[in-house]
Amino acid sequence: MEALKQRIRDEAVVLKGNLIKVDRFLNHQLDVGLINQMGEAFKQHFFSTKVDKILTIEASGIAIAAITAQYFDVPVVFAKKAGSRVQVDSVYSTIIHSYTKNSDATVVVSKPFLNPGERILIIDDFLAEGQAVKGLLDLVNQADATCVGVGIAIEKGFQHGGKELRSMGIDLFSLAIIAEITSDGIRFD
C-alpha cells in the first residue's frame, strides 16, 4: 500500500535494534484517514473471505481493527492485558513476549467473545517475530474457532514472523513489508 509506505519513508523514526517508531500516524497519534485507507486495503485483499469477527490486541491494534471492521461489518474483540478487577468471566489466556517492551504479558479474551466455529480475522499494527499473532492464534485455537487470515500494517520482512506464519498456510497480508533498514533509509519489498 503505497500511501502507507510513503508515510513510513517520510515520518518513521528508526531506533536502535531495528525498532521503528511510527507514532506520528499509527500508534500514538493516529491519522484516521490513512487508517481508513488501510481498512479498505484489508477488505480488498480479504473480499472473498467470510469473516465473523476481527481479533486484535490492545492497545495499538484497536484503532486499525475498529476502522477495518467498518468494511467487514463485524464486531471487533481485542485481547486485554490481564489485571482489571472488572474481569469476572472465565477467559482464554496466553503469554506474549514483547521485544519492544522487553517483557512477557498475559493477555486474555473473555470466553463468550470467541466461540467454536467462528471465522476470525486477526489484525495488528506490527509483525516482527510474530509473538503477538501467535498468541492471538493460540486464543483462537483454544476457542475452537478458525483463523481465516491475518492482516498486518507493517511487517519487518527481515525478521522471522512472516515466514513462519506463511509456512503454516495462513493467509497473511501485510500492507507494507520492510526488506531492510540501512543508514540510507528504509527499503520495502
Place this chain on the structure above:
Amino acid sequence: MEALKQRIRDEAVVLKGNLIKVDRFLNHQLDVGLINQMGEAFKQHFFSTKVDKILTIEASGIAIAAITAQYFDVPVVFAKKAGSRVQVDSVYSTIIHSYTKNSDATVVVSKPFLNPGERILIIDDFLAEGQAVKGLLDLVNQADATCVGVGIAIEKGFQHGGKELRSMGIDLFSLAIIAEITSDGIRFD
C-alpha cells in the same frame, strides 16, 4: 442516545461497587456500528465547535475516539501508560487513579502531539469520578492547548466527575447518563 441506553439496559452487567461491565459491545468486544452512531452523536453535539485533535486514553477510549474522529476529520492522540522502551521523545506526564483497577497509572503524551493553541476534544468511554478526564485536562494544560469539550459514552451521574467538570465550565456531553443502579435495573437521567 437511545440506542446506547437500550444496549446498556439489555447487555450491561452490574457488579459490586456500582461497577458496570459493558464489554459485550464497548470495551472488550466492540459493536462498531453502535460506536459509529456514537461518533455521529458526538459530531451533532459539537458541530459548531472547531476541533483540531481528539485526545483519549488507552485502551478502551481508542475505538470510540478513532471512529468519532472520522466525523471530525482530525487526528486522534491517545495517552499511553508509561513503560514502552520505544518512547524517546520528551513527554507530558500525569498520574491517573483507576478505581476499576484500584491503582495509579502514569500516562504520557509525547510533546510533539499536543501543541500550544490546539483545540482539543477529549473522548472517553466512562466518566465516574472524572479521574481520567482530569488527567487528560492536565496534559492539555501542560501543552498550553485548549480543551473545547469532553464527549463521554457512559456517565455515572450518581458520582461526582460530571458535576465537577460542568462546574468548571467545560462543555461535557455524555451519550448516556446513569442516574441510579438498583436491584430493578439501571435508570437513566
